[in-house]
Amino acid sequence: MTSVALTIAGSDSGGGAGIQADLKTFQELGVFGTSALTAVTAQNTLGVHGVYPLNASEVEKQICAVMDDFPVTAVKTGMLFSAEIIREVVRTLKYYQAPALIIDPVMIAKGGASLLQNEAVKALKEELLPLAAIITPNIPEAELLAGMKIETAMDIEKAAELLLEAGADAVVMKGGHLDNQEFAEDLFMSASGKKFKLRSERIHTKDTHGTGCTFSAAITASVAKGKRMEEAVRIAKDYIHVAIKEGLHLGKGHGPTNHWAYRSYKAEIKEVVLLD
């Protein structure tokens, strides 16, 4: 049977991040993608030129239209923009007793534009996060959610623990923002006590627009197909690695990644480092 996933996120007119990245990823991983838009952005590789949020009720209508008709087996959230939208998403997902929820807590675009209002961080943490099968913050997002500064590897683990305590079943702390390192290393931790690092060679490129969206969408696709979370994050790491490596070099700024690359890619599971 065809697996169906739903992404609740913003539109990126430049096609590199947001809903567009999510749907491309779902497609490449063999999952039928559906979507509920939270905001339209006028955006390209050079930055965000406008943000036009939808009303919370318009977001709710889209989620209901999908959930009433499709056998959705995984839901992903990306840019949610406001506390009102977050509360409506929470209410609607609870109503449908929605399946596994993958949260990418999108806050700030690479160019610096705000994609989540400051006052919405609390709603994200207190109301949405407890529903998460997994949450995938980068370091700045994790700092805001966990309420602490992250400077060392121990800080990363501590912040992950705080997010598990706040109610997520699992967390991946993405290390993409930690510059000047040889590896792009992410830490996986689950409430059930699993802990490992996903490590890949760091690719030196400016074309990393939408990497976070793509990574979490790839997790969502595998979960939608019934894979266990540990396997889903490994596949997602492979997917994003090759998508960055085979970059398309489009646009004048931070270009998008290459979603076709995974097709011809022979699985080369990234290094998994088990931790105590």
Ligand SMILES: Nc1ncnc2c1ncn2[C@@H]1O[C@H](COP(=O)(O)OP(=O)(O)OP(=O)(O)O)[C@@H](O)[C@H]1O
């Ligand atoms: N230069 C790179 N080389 C290899 N892997 C990378 C690189 N940059 C990011 N990654 C990987 O891509 C995934 C997404 O991480 P990243 O930290 O870029 O997310 P993000 O900051 O949320 O992205 P975005 O800014 O698009 O929202 C992680 O697995 C990370 O390790």
Ligand SMILES: Cc1ncc(COP(=O)(O)O)c(N)n1
């Ligand atoms: C609609 C939307 N969602 C998410 C991102 C984050 O991606 P990035 O940090 O790579 O700009 C974005 N730029 N636009």
